[in-house]
Amino acid sequence: METKLSERYPVYTRANVGEVFPDPVTPLSFSLAFQNEDGLQGSELGFRDGYVRMGGFDDHEFDQDECVFLGVFGGYCYLNASAMRLFGARAPGMTAQDIDDQFFGLQPGIPPYEEQPGDQDPDKTARIGETFAWAFSIEQLDDALEDAEAMRQLRAERPDVKAMSNRELVSRGRKIFDDHFRRLFGRHLFVTGLAAVPVAALTEICAAVGRPGDTLKLIAGVGDVESAAPSAAMWELGRIAASSTALSGEFEKGVKGLVGRIEALEDPAAAKFMEGFEQFLYDFGSRGPNEWESSCATWEVEPELALSAIDRMRLSPDSASPLGHQAERAAEREQISAEISAMLEANPEVLGQFQAALRAARVFMAGRERTKTNCVKMIQETRVLFYE
Numbered sequence: 001m002e003t004k005l006s007e008r009y010p011v012y013t014r015a016n017v018g019e020v021f022p023d024p025v026t027p028l029s030f031s032l033a034f035q036n037e038d039g040l041q042g043s044e045l046g047f048r049d050g051y052v053r054m055g056g057f058d059d060h061e062f063d064q065d066e067c068v069f070l071g072v073f074g075g076y077c078y079l080n081a082s083a084m085r086l087f088g089a090r091a092p093g094m095t096a097q098d099i100d101d102q103f104f105g106l107q108p109g110i111p112p113y114e115e116q117p118g119d120q121d122p123d124k125t126a127r128i129g130e131t132f133a134w135a136f137s138i139e140q141l142d143d144a145l146e147d148a149e150a151m152r153q154l155r156a157e158r159p160d161v162k163a164m165s166n167r168e169l170v171s172r173g174r175k176i177f178d179d180h181f182r183r184l185f186g187r188h189l190f191v192t193g194l195a196a197v198p199v200a201a202l203t204e205i206c207a208a209v210g211r212p213g214d215t216l217k218l219i220a221g222v223g224d225v226e227s228a229a230p231s232a233a234m235w236e237l238g239r240i241a242a243s244s245t246a247l248s249g250e251f252e253k254g255v256k257g258l259v260g261r262i263e264a265l266e267d268p269a270a271a272k273f274m275e276g277f278e279q280f281l282y283d284f285g286s287r288g289p290n291e292w293e294s295s296c297a298t299w300e301v302e303p304e305l306a307l308s309a310i311d312r313m314r315l316s317p318d319s320a321s322p323l324g325h326q327a328e329r330a331a332e333r334e335q336i337s338a339e340i341s342a343m344l345e346a347n348p349e350v351l352g353q354f355q356a357a358l359r360a361a362r363v364f365m366a367g368r369e370r371t372k373t374n375c376v377k378m379i380q381e382t383r384v385l386f387y388e
Contacts, residue, residue: 001030001075003067009082011111012071015103017079024075026295028386032177035067042181044070049182050189055127056087079103085113087193090121092129093200135194136356141367143187148370150180151377155282158381161388173382180378188371195368198360205354209343214336221329222362226369230284231322234306237276238313244269251314255307280306286373286380294383301387 005012025034033043047069051057062068071078081103088099096113104110154176161169203215221228241247246267250258259277262270285300299306313320337358344351 001025001027002073003034003071005071005073006063006066006068006080006082008061008063008116009068009080009086011081011085012073012078013081013103014076014078015081017070017077021077021290021292023290023293023296025072025077026293028295029293030072032174032294032382033181034070034072039065040067042177042185044068046182046185046187047189049186050193051083051087053186053190054087054131054193055124055129056090057083057124086119087128089113089115089119090124090128092125092132131194132197135197135364136360138363139359140363141191141370144191144367144370144374147184147187147374151374154180154381155377158384161384164385164388169385169388173385176378176382176385181375184371184375184378188368188375191364191367191371195361195364198357198364201353201357202361205344205350205357206340208350209340211336211340214340217329217332217336218340218358219361219365220333221326222333222365226366226373228322228326230280230287233276233280233284234310235313235322237273237280238310238316239318240269240273240276241310241314244273246270247273248314251307251311255304255311258307259303277303277306286377286383291376292379294379294386298380298383300380301383 030036031041033041035041035044044067048057048059048062051069052059069080069083071080081099084099084103085096088094089096100110100113159172164172199215199219202218203212206212206215206218241251244267246265247262247269250261250265253261259274262274281300281303286298288296288298288302288305290296291298297305340354341351344354
């Protein structure tokens with residue numbers, strides 16, 4: 001169960017992909033998302049869609065029968081660094097070395113980029129530049145919002161999986177992948193690729209005004225709309241548990257069998273907790289340690305994972321509230337933004353660039369989290385089928 005090495009794009013890396021896909025690729029995921037007897041599948045095709053949409057490639061530059069952007073070797077998923085380097089070489093204001101710095105840093109033994117015939121392509125450079133300009137001009141990502149609604153609807157339409165035959169379960173799981181994954185993953189890669197562009201502009205401007213350390217503060221927490229919501233819900237459940245002697249006593253016994261013990265309690269706090277926990281699993285059950293691999297447990301299929309986190313929050317002081325930290329970061333963002341804007345008042349052109357970059361960074365970093373959430377919610381709808 002492996003892909004073939006690309007002759008045109010020969011350098012691969014576990015950087016980045018090793019963090020989001022740490023475990024081996026299962027045969028089911030390989031056939032659903034990478035390739036099977038019918039050809040290439042959603043992860044590879046979505047990757048291509050995203051980078052063709054950005055303007056960096058034409059589809060004919062890729063082998064039509066074999067994976068290029070993603071490879072599976074020795075069971076593990078790899079990202080094609082050569083293709084990423086080529087995008088860097090073609091993008092205005094970027095180089096292949098920028099990509100190497102991002103993925104490899106100072107890691108020794110990396111083969112140097114060697115320019116090939118056709119790497120330099122003014123038409124594609126212009127197309128990428130147009131995409132970058134578009135990224136600085138928009139207020140929101142409508143595609144991501146539409147997909148979020150589609151995934152909410154998909155969850156609402158989930159059938160009674162316990163009443164389905166094995167054939168029906170597999171058939172529905174495959175159909176969900178076929179109907180949605182390529183589109184969702186392609187949009188996630190498109191947004192993720194563009195999220196770095198306004199951040200680079202902010203980095204340059206902050207350095208120019210003598211405040212290089214403020215870039216991260218300007219974007220801190222911007223993408224947390226999607227990722228912070230589960231933590232906020234967990235925190236509220238932790239507060240309910242902390243306020244109840246009966247609930248705390250059950251948590252102290254360990255999370256194994258905890259749901260059953262709480263349900264057996266004749267206590268208003270227990271009923272309130274279970275109502276909130278059931279809603280939490282409905283809303284955020286797709287999250288977990290390895291959300292991209294459908295064989296790995298998430299909070300819905302293994303609730304003890306979530307209960308362990310809630311237990312830790314139960315023991316935390318009120319000052320540890322994630323909502324409080326989010327508000328602090330937002331206030332700091334606004335303060336620093338105002339200070340740097342004031343420093344740039346004498347240079348309206350750079351001020352305009354700063355404000356546009358700030359707006360775009362917030363749109364695309366939040367969009368990156370939203371498009372990821374859309375993907376993992378879709379995968380969850382297949383996971384519950386395959387687990388059954």
